[in-house]
Amino acid sequence: MTLLALYLLALLDGLLCGLRASMGRCAVIGKRGYYRRAAFQGVAGAQLITTLALVALLLVAATSSDRADVRADLEGAARRMLWVFVPYATLVLANLALRLVPSNDIRSATSVFMLGPLTAIRPLVMIAGVLYGIFPSRLLETRLLGMFVLLLMLSLEYALNRRADRRQEREIRRLI
Amino acid sequence: MFRSWNPSQPEITDLIVEHDPRTLERVKVRKQDVLDTFSRFSNRTAMRAVEQLPEREGFLDEKELDRHLLKVHWEMQRLAEEFYHGHRVWELLRVVIASIREAGVRETIRIVDVGCGIGYVIRWMAANIPLDKYRIELAGMDLNSTLINEANRLAGAEELPCRFLQGDAFSNGHSGHIFTSTGVIHHFRGPGLPQFLGRHEQPETQAFLHFDFQPWLLAPVGAWLFHYLRMRTAVARHDGVLSAARAHDGRTLREAAREALPEFASGIYGAKIWNTPAPRVFHTLVGLRRPLVEEFRRQLGRRRSRLGELR
Ligand SMILES: C[S@@+](CC[C@H](N)C(=O)[O-])C[C@H]1O[C@@H](n2cnc3c(N)ncnc32)[C@H](O)[C@@H]1O
Numbered sequence: 248m249t250l251l252a253l254y255l256l257a258l259l260d261g262l263l264c265g266l267r268a269s270m271g272r273c274a275v276i277g278k279r280g281y282y283r284r285a286a287f288q289g290v291a292g293a294q295l296i297t298t299l300a301l302v303a304l305l306l307v308a309a310t311s312s313d314r315a316d317v318r319a320d321l322e323g324a325a326r327r328m329l330w331v332f333v334p335y336a337t338l339v340l341a342n343l344a345l346r347l348v349p350s351n352d353i354r355s356a357t358s359v360f361m362l363g364p365l366t367a368i369r370p371l372v373m374i375a376g377v378l379y380g381i382f383p384s385r386l387l388e389t390r391l392l393g394m395f396v397l398l399l400m401l402s403l404e405y406a407l408n409r410r411a412d413r414r415q416e417r418e419i420r421r422l423i
Numbered sequence: 424m425f426r427s428w429n430p431s432q433p434e435i436t437d438l439i440v441e442h443d444p445r446t447l448e449r450v451k452v453r454k455q456d457v458l459d460t461f462s463r464f465s466n467r468t469a470m471r472a473v474e475q476l477p478e479r480e481g482f483l484d485e486k487e488l489d490r491h492l493l494k495v496h497w498e499m500q501r502l503a504e505e506f507y508h509g510h511r512v513w514e515l516l517r518v519v520i521a522s523i524r525e526a527g528v529r530e531t532i533r534i535v536d537v538g539c540g541i542g543y544v545i546r547w548m549a550a551n552i553p554l555d556k557y558r559i560e561l562a563g564m565d566l567n568s569t570l571i572n573e574a575n576r577l578a579g580a581e582e583l584p585c586r587f588l589q590g591d592a593f594s595n596g597h598s599g600h601i602f603t604s605t606g607v608i609h610h611f612r613g614p615g616l617p618q619f620l621g622r623h624e625q626p627e628t629q630a631f632l633h634f635d636f637q638p639w640l641l642a643p644v645g646a647w648l649f650h651y652l653r654m655r656t657a658v659a660r661h662d663g664v665l666s667a668a669r670a671h672d673g674r675t676l677r678e679a680a681r682e683a684l685p686e687f688a689s690g691i692y693g694a695k696i697w698n699t700p701a702p703r704v705f706h707t708l709v710g711l712r713r714p715l716v717e718e719f720r721r722q723l724g725r726r727r728s729r730l731g732e733l734r
Contacts, residue, residue, distance in 0.1 A: 271501030271655065274541055274577055276550040351507050351514070352696050355704055358505050359645060363652050412655075415497075419490045422576070423569075 249325040256332050257293045265289015268407035272415045296399040307388045320389045324380040331376035339365055430669040432464040434662040442566050451482045472657035489569040495659045496541045509547030519630045522719040532559045535599030537592040538607035539563030542574030549583035561585040564592035593622040602631040609635055609669040617683035630711045636670040637706040676708040688716045690733035
C-alpha cells in the first residue's frame, strides 16, 4: 500500500514535470492535444523511473539473506517519505483545483503565492522527503535504494526539459 | 537582480532589434553598442545575456536573433496564459464595447492591439469570443516584422479571424475604435509617455485600455522569482524583471493621460484586489470619450468598485 502510494505520487510528479517542461514552447491558443502529449511523456518518464526502482528493489530483495527484514525496513522508509510527499502533493493539487474558480484574482494568486514557490522548492522537497525516509533506516540497502530513486526523480525534469528544448529548437529552425 | 532593477535603463529587446521608423526595414545592430549601454549601468546580468547572442562581424546575427526572439515571446505568452490575461482583457473590453454600442455606434468596432508581439491577446479573443455577435474586428500591430509574421502564422494555423500588420499602430489608415496594449506602456518614459498617449486622439477612437504590471513593494522579489522559475532564456528573465521595475505607477499614467488627452476621461482600473490594500499584479489605464463615461460605469456593474477616479 505504502509503495503503491509512492508510485502514484511519482506518476503525478512526472505528469506535472511533463507539463512544466512543455510550457512556453508552443504558442497556439488551443493546446489540449499538446498538453495531453506532454503529460503523457511525463508520466511515461516517471513510469520508467519507477520500473528501474522496482528492478533495483527486487535485486536488493533477491540478494538479501533476510527478505522480511529488508521489506520491513523499506516499508518504514517509504512510510516516512509519505509524511513529506503527501502534504506537498496535496498543496499542489489544492492550488491547481483553486484555478478552476473563474476568478482572475484567485487564479493569479495561486500562481504568485503558491504554484510558483511550490515549483521552486520541488527539488528540496524531494531531497528532504527521501532523507527523512532513509535516515532512520537500519539497512544500507534501503539507503542506497532511496538515494538511487532520488537521483532518478531529480533528473526527470531535467531530462524532459532537454528533450522539449531540442524539439523546440528544431521547430524554430524550421520556422526561421 | 538588483542591476536589473534600475528603471532608467532600456530592456535588452529594446536594443537588439531596431527598425528604420520610416521604412520599417530592420537596421543592423552592433553588439558592442548594446554591451556598452549596459556597461554604463554596470548591469552584468544584461551583459552576460547579450554576450551569449550570436554575432557576425561585430553585428548581431539577425536570423539567430529572430529565432531567439521567438523563443522569448513564446515564453512571454506562457506567462500571459498562466495569468489568464485573455480573460482579463476581455472582461474589461466587453464593458467598453457595450458602452460604445449604447452610445449609438452601429458599425463594426475595430480593436487594435498596439505592440501586439506575437498577438496572444488578439488571438485569444479571436478563438474564444463570437466576433459576429459583438460586431467587432480584431487587429494587432507591431513594428517588429518577425513577431508579426509569427502572429500571422499562429493565427493561420488555427484559422482565427484576426489580422496582424507590421507598422505604427497610430499611423494613417490603421486607426481603431479601441486601442489596447499589454506590457507596452512602460516603454514610453518621460515626455515620451504623454506623446504616446496623445496619439490616441483620432476621430474614430472612442477608448483605450493599456494593461501593464503594477509597481508595488514586493514586485521586485515577485518578478524576480517568477521570471526565474518560468522563463528559460536569459533575455526573457532579464527583461521580465526590468519591465516590472520600469512599470509606471497609476498616478504617472493617469496624469500623463489627462494632460495628453483632455477629450478623454482617464483613470486606473483594477489596482486593488477586492477593495483591500492588496495590489493586483496588473493594472489598467482606461480612457474613454467623455460621453461614454456614465454608461461605462453602469455597465461595469459590481465591478464598478475596481474603477479609480475617471476624469
Ligand atoms: C514588450 S513588447 C510587447 C509585448 C506584447 N504586447 C506581449 O504582451 O507579449 C513591446 C512592443 O511594442 C511595439 N511597439 C511600440 N510602439 C509601437 C507602435 N507605435 N505601434 C506598433 N507597435 C509598437 C514594439 O515593436 C515591441 O515589439
